[in-house]
Amino acid sequence: MKVIEIQGDPDDFLSGQIALVDADGIRKETRLDIVDRWPDLGDYLIIHAGFAIHTLDPQEAETNIRLMREMAEKVEAAEAVEQRT
Amino acid sequence: MKYLDEFRDQTLAEPLLKELRRSVTKPFRVMEVCGTHTMSIFRSGLRTLLPEEIELISGPGCPVCVTSASHIDAILAMAELQNTRIALFGDLFRVPGSNGLSLANASSQGAKVDIVYSPMDSLNLARKYPEELIVFLGVGFETTTPGIAATILAAKNSALDNFAVFSTHKTMPPPLLALLDDPELQIDGLLCPGHVSSIIGAGAYQPLADTYKLACVVGGFEPADILQALILMARQIANGEARVENAYTRAVRWEENSRAQQMVRAIFKTADMEWRGLGVIPESGLAIREEYSHYDAERRLNIKLTPATEPKGCRCGEILKGKEVPSQCPLYGKRCTPGNPVGPCMVSSEGTCAAFFKYTQ
Numbered sequence: 163m164k165v166i167e168i169q170g171d172p173d174d175f176l177s178g179q180i181a182l183v184d185a186d187g188i189r190k191e192t193r194l195d196i197v198d199r200w201p202d203l204g205d206y207l208i209i210h211a212g213f214a215i216h217t218l219d220p221q222e223a224e225t226n227i228r229l230m231r232e233m234a235e236k237v238e239a240a241e242a243v244e245q246r247t
Numbered sequence: 248m249k250y251l252d253e254f255r256d257q258t259l260a261e262p263l264l265k266e267l268r269r270s271v272t273k274p275f276r277v278m279e280v281c282g283t284h285t286m287s288i289f290r291s292g293l294r295t296l297l298p299e300e301i302e303l304i305s306g307p308g309c310p311v312c313v314t315s316a317s318h319i320d321a322i323l324a325m326a327e328l329q330n331t332r333i334a335l336f337g338d339l340f341r342v343p344g345s346n347g348l349s350l351a352n353a354s355s356q357g358a359k360v361d362i363v364y365s366p367m368d369s370l371n372l373a374r375k376y377p378e379e380l381i382v383f384l385g386v387g388f389e390t391t392t393p394g395i396a397a398t399i400l401a402a403k404n405s406a407l408d409n410f411a412v413f414s415t416h417k418t419m420p421p422p423l424l425a426l427l428d429d430p431e432l433q434i435d436g437l438l439c440p441g442h443v444s445s446i447i448g449a450g451a452y453q454p455l456a457d458t459y460k461l462a463c464v465v466g467g468f469e470p471a472d473i474l475q476a477l478i479l480m481a482r483q484i485a486n487g488e489a490r491v492e493n494a495y496t497r498a499v500r501w502e503e504n505s506r507a508q509q510m511v512r513a514i515f516k517t518a519d520m521e522w523r524g525l526g527v528i529p530e531s532g533l534a535i536r537e538e539y540s541h542y543d544a545e546r547r548l549n550i551k552l553t554p555a556t557e558p559k560g561c562r563c564g565e566i567l568k569g570k571e572v573p574s575q576c577p578l579y580g581k582r583c584t585p586g587n588p589v590g591p592c593m594v595s596s597e598g599t600c601a602a603f604f605k606y607t608q
Contacts, residue, residue: 175397175400175404176404193365193367193394193397195393195394195397195400195401195506195510196393196394196396196397196504196506196507196510197504197506197507198445198500198504198505198506198507208442208445208498210390210391210394210442211336211364211365211366211391211394212364212365212366212367212368212394213365213393213394213397215390215393215442215445215446215504215507216445216498216499216504218497218498219497222496222497
């Protein structure tokens with residue numbers, strides 16, 4: 163879910179560490195007490211039972227998808243070659 | 248939803264499935280440790296699509312399933328106490344204790360039981376019902392524990408007095424070590440849990456790879472994630488390798504989530520823990536530290552765990568150890584169904600029996 167607002171101080175557990183997140187127009191608050199990396203606006207969060215546990219770097223997710231697509235394309239290209247021979 | 252649909256995309260999954268078939272050179276047995284993997288593999292239909300050389304075995308990664316009958320009995324005893332309200336994640340609501348009754352039964356007979364989405368919600372209950380002690384049931388693995396630790400800290404910081412946690416928290420590598428010491432369980436690879444690994448880091452599985460010569464691959468929960476993990480595993484096995492690889496890099500790093508782990512270590516300490524089907528495993532659980540004993544329901548309510556018998560005929564223990572499949576249980580699909588569960592593996596949405604029943608009946 164995409165971070166659209168952040169409250170609190172990452173070094174102060176008493177500061178009310180909360181992010182407002184959005185997914186397809188649905189917005190809700192999630193706690194940031196235990197997230198691995200304090201997020202920036204626009205980052206994505208993996209949430210478990212009301213707590214963000216991981217800040218997802220959009221670039222990393224896109225790299226992940228691209229690598230899988232490349233693998234898929236290589237398989238399809240190899241099959242095309244096999245069919246021609 | 249961005250970064251979710253992409254990993255369910257059939258145009259991505261189909262070529263990955265083909266690549267997996269190419270990568271498999273000999274039969275191998277994989278234990279999927281996590282209940283969420285079990286459900287995802289069934290729900291997506293992967294179980295029927297995978298190459299027949301791959302045998303999947305469900306492991307002990309459903310937290311409700313591995314909660315011992317004696318812990319369930321203690322929970323039911325707490326629910327009967329005056330001025331006590333139980334707050335819990337929904338999966339535990341219908342798990343029967345040794346007398347066959349569950350929190351659902353207790354609730355219908357007047358016990359105060361609230362299902363919550365987050366442990367933080369139980370602090371709202373504490374404010375709403377100041378005359379009652381709110382007992383949150385701490386059932387889960389590494390992914391769940393940090394949030395509960397943060398909730399205890401929040402209760403202390405806001406001087407909320409009427410809140411406590413009943414901790415049956417468990418940690419993941421110890422039961423795997425116990426299982427792998429069993430010569431009857433012969434597996435070649437572990438599909439390691441995604442979100443637990445977000446907290447403990449992929450490096451936590453290195454001793455398993457080294458000691459037991461297992462291919463350990465951390466995988467996410469969408470079909471493409473699981474296929475990618477199995478491809479890496481098949482390649483390792485084909486090459487005679489046994490190491491830890493991370494196929495879920497968008498959520499898991501090699502190192503632990505230190506913010507979460509510091510929170511856990513501040514509130515909890517390791518303790519021996521009883522697991523359903525596996526018995527007591529040394530230092531496989533987490534107990535609340537003395538400094539926070541005011542938030543420890545076991546101490547505050549003086550709860551004594553008593554040995555409890557498993558439901559007669561129930562094979563959940565053997566299923567959790569990966570030694571049997573649900574259809575080998577004499578109760579499965581007869582006396583034990585999702586509508587009338589006898590054992591925990593049929594209750595939890597992540598339970599092996601519930602998954603088998605839902606997707607193979």
